[in-house]
Every structure is written in C-alpha cells, then in structure tokens.
Amino acid sequence: xxxxxxxxxxxxxxxxxxxxxxxxxxxxxxxxxxxxxxxxxxxxxxxxxxxxxxxxxxxxxxxxxxxxxxxxxxxxxxxxxxxxxxxxxxxxxxxxxxxxxxxxxxxxxxxxxxxxxxxxxxxxxxxxxxxxxxxxxxxxxxxxxxxxxxxxxxxxxxxxxxxxxxxxxxxxxxxxxxxxxxxxxxxxxxxxxxxxxxxxxxxxxxxxxxxxxxxxxxxxxxxxxxxxxxxxxxxxxxxxxxxxxxxxxxxxxxxxxxxxxxxxxxxxxxxxxxxxxxxxxxxxxxxxxxxxxxxxxxxxxxxxxxxxxxxxxxxxxxxxxxxxxxxxxxxxxxxxxxxxxxxxxxxxxxxxxxxxxxxxxxxxxxxxxxxxxxxxxxxxxxxxxxxxxxxxxxxxxxxxxxxxxxxxxxxxxxxxx
Amino acid sequence: xxxxxxxxxxxxxxxxxxxxxxxxxxxxxxxxxxxxxxxxxxxxxxxxxxxxxxxxxxxxxxxxxxxxxxxxxxxxxxxxxxxxxxxxxxxxxxxxxxxxxxxxxxxxxxxxxxxxxxxxxxxxxxxxxxxxxxxxxxxxxxxxxxxxxxxxxxxxxxxxxxxxxxxxxxxxxxxxxxxxxxxxxxxxxxxxxxxxxxxxxxxxxxxxxxxxxxxxxxxxxxxxxxxx
Numbered sequence: 001x002x003x004x005x006x007x008x009x010x011x012x013x014x015x016x017x018x019x020x021x022x023x024x025x026x027x028x029x030x031x032x033x034x035x036x037x038x039x040x041x042x043x044x045x046x047x048x049x050x051x052x053x054x055x056x057x058x059x060x061x062x063x064x065x066x067x068x069x070x071x072x073x074x075x076x077x078x079x080x081x082x083x084x085x086x087x088x089x090x091x092x093x094x095x096x097x098x099x100x101x102x103x104x105x106x107x108x109x110x111x112x113x114x115x116x117x118x119x120x121x122x123x124x125x126x127x128x129x130x131x132x133x134x135x136x137x138x139x140x141x142x143x144x145x146x147x148x149x150x151x152x153x154x155x156x157x158x159x160x161x162x163x164x165x166x167x168x169x170x171x172x173x174x175x176x177x178x179x180x181x182x183x184x185x186x187x188x189x190x191x192x193x194x195x196x197x198x199x200x201x202x203x204x205x206x207x208x209x210x211x212x213x214x215x216x217x218x219x220x221x222x223x224x225x226x227x228x229x230x231x232x233x234x235x236x237x238x239x240x241x242x243x244x245x246x247x248x249x250x251x252x253x254x255x256x257x258x259x260x261x262x263x264x265x266x267x268x269x270x271x272x273x274x275x276x277x278x279x280x281x282x283x284x285x286x287x288x289x290x291x292x293x294x295x296x297x298x299x300x301x302x303x304x305x306x307x308x309x310x311x312x313x314x315x316x317x318x319x320x321x322x323x324x325x326x327x328x329x330x331x332x333x334x335x336x337x338x339x340x341x342x343x344x345x346x347x348x349x350x351x352x353x354x355x356x357x358x359x360x361x362x363x364x365x366x367x368x369x370x371x372x373x374x375x376x377x378x379x380x381x382x383x384x385x386x387x388x389x390x391x392x393x394x395x396x397x398x399x400x401x402x403x404x405x406x407x408x409x410x411x412x413x414x415x416x417x
Numbered sequence: 418x419x420x421x422x423x424x425x426x427x428x429x430x431x432x433x434x435x436x437x438x439x440x441x442x443x444x445x446x447x448x449x450x451x452x453x454x455x456x457x458x459x460x461x462x463x464x465x466x467x468x469x470x471x472x473x474x475x476x477x478x479x480x481x482x483x484x485x486x487x488x489x490x491x492x493x494x495x496x497x498x499x500x501x502x503x504x505x506x507x508x509x510x511x512x513x514x515x516x517x518x519x520x521x522x523x524x525x526x527x528x529x530x531x532x533x534x535x536x537x538x539x540x541x542x543x544x545x546x547x548x549x550x551x552x553x554x555x556x557x558x559x560x561x562x563x564x565x566x567x568x569x570x571x572x573x574x575x576x577x578x579x580x581x582x583x584x585x586x587x588x589x590x591x592x593x594x595x596x597x598x599x600x601x602x603x604x605x606x607x608x609x610x611x612x613x614x615x616x617x618x619x620x621x622x623x624x625x626x627x628x629x630x631x632x633x634x635x636x637x638x639x640x641x642x643x644x645x
Contacts (some may be wrong), residue, residue: 003619004625021527044541058467081601087488111534123640125461186500186501189495189500191488191491191492199627214643232488232624232629233514233515233629233630234514234515235508235515235584235585235586236585237503237504237505238503238504239499239501239502239503239504241500247501251515251586251588252516269482271504272502272504275502279499280502280503332502333502363545365505365584366575366582366584367575369577369582396505396506396581398581398582399582
C-alpha cells in the first residue's frame with residue numbers, strides 16, 4: 001500500500017498520460033474522423049512536429065489545431081501543414097465536430113452526453129481541442145485557451161497537470177492503434193466461431209446484415225471498421241471490445257419463430273456499437289489512470305494530517321471512489337441505450353413505428369424490476385468491507401432505469417417531430 | 418500378346434498404386450490427429466495436458482473433431498471474465514443457456530453463485546407464456562422436471578435477485594440430435610483413460626455437438642484440479 005502511493009509513482013503516471021497524448025497525434029490517423037462542415041478535409045502532414053514526450057510538445061499541440069491530426073489524403077500521401085498561415089481557402093477552424101461538454105466533475109465519473117446527441121464522439125486532437133475550448137469558456141478560463149491558440153506567450157501558464165486532467169477527462173486521447181490492439185488482445189479471451197465454420201454461416205450472414213443496416217445510417221466516414229465475431233456459447237447478448245470489435249452471442253441472430261427478434265438484435269448491436277463510438281472502454285482506462293492521480297492526491301491529503309487518520313476515514317474514502325466507478329459504468333450503459341435509440345429513430349423515421357418496435361424490444365429486455373442500488377448493505381464496517389472486496393467494479397442499470405430512459409427518449413423523439 | 422498383357426498389368430498396378438496413394442493423402446488431409454494444446458501454468462495442468470496428448474483422439478473417439486478437444490482445453494484454461502462492455506449482466510454460472518441436454522431428473526439451475534444476493538424469483542416462459550414460476554426458493558439448486566420440458570423448445574428465463582436481474586434462454590435438444598452424441602459417449606466408455614482425460618473427452622464430445630452448457634459444467638468440475 002505504501003509502495004503504491006509513493007510520490008515517485010505519480011510523475012510516472014503523468015508522463016504516461018502525456019506520452020499517450022503526444023502519441024495520439026501520430027498513431028492511427030488514417031481513420032481519424034475529421035469533418036469540416038461537409039467540405040473535404042484539408043490534408044495535413046502525417047509527420048506532425050516531433051514533440052516527443054515533452055510538455056512543450058503538448059502545448060504546441062494545443063496551440064496549432066490540425067498540426068497534430070494527420071490524415072492521409074485520397075492518394076495516401078501527406079500534404080502541407082494546416083497551420084493558420086497555410087490553411088486552404090474556406091478552412092473554418094471552428095467548424096470541427098464539437099461536443100458541448102455539459103458536466104464537470106473532480107473525478108472522471110461523468111457521462112458527458114446522456115441523451116446521445118452526438119452519435120460519434122470526436123477522435124481527433126483538433127476536434128477535441130475545440131470541444132475543450134467550449135468547456136474552458138464555461139469554466140471561465142477561455143482566455144487561457146485563446147492565449148494558447150494565438151501563440152500568446154504572455155498567457156497565464158496553466159499547470160501541466162491541470163491541462164492533462166482537462167484533456168484526459170474531456171477528450172479521447174488514447175491512440176486509436178492502441179485501442180485496436182487492446183480489443184484484439186481481449187478477443188483472445190472469447191471462444192468465437194470462425195467465419196468459415198459451417199455451424200456459424202447463417203449466424204454471420206444475419207449478423208452482418210444487422211451490422212450493415214446500423215452502420216449505413218451513421219455519420220460517415222466512421223473512425224472504426226467494425227468487426228463482428230460470433231461466440232460459440234451464450235444466449236442473445238453481445239459485447240463491445242475497444243477498437244470496434246463486437247462479439248455477439250450465438251443465439252442473438254437466430255430468430256426462431258419471432259421475426260421481431262431481429263429488431264432486438266438491431267438494438268443490442270446498436271447499443272454495443274455506441275459503446276465503441278462513445279469510446280466507453282477507452283474512457284474507462286483513461287479515467288482510471290487520471291483518477292488514480294487524484295485518488296492518490298486525495299488519499300495523501302487524507303493522510304497528511306496524521307491526527308485524523310482512522311481506518312474509518314480510509315474505508316469511507318475507498319467506498320466513495322468505488323461508488324463513482326460503478327455509477328460511471330451504469331451511466332455509460334444508459335448512454336449506450338440512448339444512442340441505440342437514436343439509431344433506431346434513424347432506421348424507423350415514423351414515430352409510431354419506432355414506438356411499436358421499442359415496445360417489443362423492451363419486452364425482450366425483461367420486465368422492469370427494481371433492484372437494490374450499489375453500495376454497502378449498511379454503514380457497519382463488516383458490510384463496507386464486504387462491499388469493497390466483492391470485486392464488482394461494473395454494474396448495469398436495473399431494468400426500471402433502462403425502461404424509464406427509453407421512455408423519456410421516445411417522448412423527446414415525439415416532441416421533435 | 419505378352420507385351421500387351423504386361424503393359425496392361427503394369428497400367429493396372431500403377432492406377433491401383435495411384436488410387437491408394439490418393440486415398441491415403443485424402444484421408445490424412447481429412448483428419449489431422451495432432452493435438453495442439455496451450456500450455457498450462459500449473460504443474461497439475463501440465464501433467465493433464467501430457468496425459469491428454471498421450472491418447473490419440475482419432476482412435477479414442479472416431480469422428481470427434483480434434484479441434485473440439487483443443488478448444489475445450491483452451492476453455493479450461495481461460496477465466497470466465499472476458500471484459501468488454503456487455504449489453505446486459507451475464508447470466509450467473511450454473512444457469513442454462515444455449516442448447517441443453519436433459520438428464521433423467523431434468524434440468525438443474527444451480528444458483529449458488531447468486532444465492533447470497535437473495536433470489537426472489539425465477540420465471541421460465543415459452544413464447545411469453547410462463548411455464549415455471551419459482552418464488553423465494555429455499556435452496557440454490559432448482560430442478561426442472563424432465564417430464565415438464567418439451568424437446569426442441571426455446572425457454573426464456575428471468576432470474577431476479579435483490580441486487581440484479583438476469584435473463585437468458587435455453588433450447589432443449591431434438592431427439593435426432595442425440596443419436597450421434599450417445600454413440601460417441603458409448604465409444605468413449607470403452608476407452609482406457611484417466612478420469613480427468615475422460616472428462617475432457619466428454620466435454621469435447623459435447624463441444625462438438627454444441628452442447629456448451631453441459632461442456633461448461635464439466636470444465637467447472639475440472640478447473641479446481643488445475644488451479645494453482
């Protein structure tokens with residue numbers, strides 16, 4: 001325990017986060033979703049400034065949006081840098097894909113867009129810097145970001161750790177290539193049927209059709225190439241892995257007597273695709289990394305005043321942190337439902353048809369059941385320790401929460417008509 | 418005349434040899450009897466792997482896909498936690514999903530892994546019509562009598578505990594699906610194998626026939642033997 005919280009550990013973590021951020025500008029950008037209001041994306045160099053892992057590099061990256069986001073042009077070659085001096089005519093630096101970050105928290109337990117207004121979260125550093133700018137304005141520190149963007153050296157310097165935290169909480173910084181590798185390594189834990197396996201031929205055929213139907217309605221180009229894998233066992237669920245791998249249970253696409261089952265499969269797959277497009281798993285990795293810094297700080301603060309250290313205080317602190325993580329995963333699940341609902345709404349533009357399909361899906365999800373909320377059974381030490389040691393760091397919202405969320409979205413859908 | 422007969426005989430011999438050779442090649446291409454196993458991390462696991470490799474899968478249970486045996490071995494070594502973001506809470510271990518076999522007594526729901534959470538209800542339906550409804554069970558093992566389960570039928574179930582609700586479905590096998598399976602189990606019964614290797618072969622036979630729930634029950638039984 002004491003080893004873990006040694007102060008020397010923290011700079012290492014900060015450096016790791018910084019390394020990810022700087023690498024993000026170099027890796028996987030052939031698939032970065034960079035949109036400029038429908039106009040063709042200005043080509044930018046594949047070799048951004050050689051920033052290494054220095055903090056200066058990080059500042060440069062914020063200062064020149066676009067320079068870090070390399071995207072090969074149609075011919076697969078790199079073109080001129082997209083800094084302000086050489087930007088092509090018509091280039092509008094504010095026309096990035098923006099996300100209006102609505103919430104702010106000291107820890108990374110916040111789902112930023114619960115109704116899923118943005119189906120595809122921004123992936124490029126450029127887009128994210130723009131989103132960060134909006135957030136900064138809300139936080140009344142816009143002058144600082146403006147100062148950075150304008151190259152104003154006199155701008156009040158912000159602590160690097162603060163910038164890293166902004167970035168880590170508000171942006172997607174884990175390089176896409178690493179995300180794909182993570183997904184591939186997790187896939188090894190699943191027993192999947194090969195595509196040429198005669199047992200799985202029909203399942204893959206139906207599954208591919210469902211996937212195709214979902215993807216064609218999504219904003220293009222997508223940053224991921226989704227891959228469907230079918231599990232040997234299981235029932236009628238599916239799992240999303242980082243990098244766009246969706247592992248579906250064998251029976252998800254077996255319609256049996258009910259043709260409506262394919263609507264359910266559509267919803268399940270759309271939910272999983274949303275986890276990928278919202279980068280939920282990736283954000284969890286990021287959040288745990290970043291919150292670890294704050295958690296350690298919090299813990300150190302707690303232990304600074306030696307007179308106040310009590311086992312109860314420490315346990316209370318750990319319980320609060322665990323609740324945050326569990327709540328975070330519940331919110332992500334509800335957001336993925338919201339996104340799946342938005343995709344269904346595109347697939348079935350008629351509200352009446354959408355409502356009918358949704359009613360069937362809700363039925364397949366199981367009747368609403370209220371279950372206990374997360375947390376220790378009582379404030380007694382034994383129950384708290386049991387809760388901390390139960391190994392559950394993820395949780396699905398109960399069916400009442402899921403049904404209520406879908407009902408609210410259906411009402412919003414009607415209101416928008 | 419003689420040279421003609423001689424040539425004819427030679428041709429027959431050559432055609433026969435070619436046919437034999439072709440058949441042999443086709444046969445060897447058809448079934449690869451080499452077992453490729455992932456290495457186990459424990460000494461008992463490594464010993465079990467060696468015992469498994471000693472038996473020739475092609476002769477121990479003719480017709481059994483060797484891939485099923487290596488796949489069962491991999492499943493034995495893999496932890497049940499797979500990570501990723503799943504659509505719903507995974508069904509607890511011991512609850513039936515997918516294609517199931519009915520024992521003489523019926524089908525068992527083993528709820529030990531969640532019984533401590535307080536099981537309040539298990540409802541099983543066919544086409545939305547409830548056929549079993551068990552409320553506040555007294556013990557963790559619930560047996561659905563075989564006589565009340567129809568073959569080749571999809572049963573949807575919902576399990577509710579005070580902490581969570583789970584849903585999944587199982588399908589009872591069609592009588593026709595069981596003939597080959599029973600034949601392979603009968604052949605296995607005559608083979609001389611250690612109890613653990615026999616269990617692995619049984620699991621592979623179930624895997625080959627897509628009875629994964631039955632297979633996983635065997636693997637759950639074997640896991641403690643190879644645990645560190």
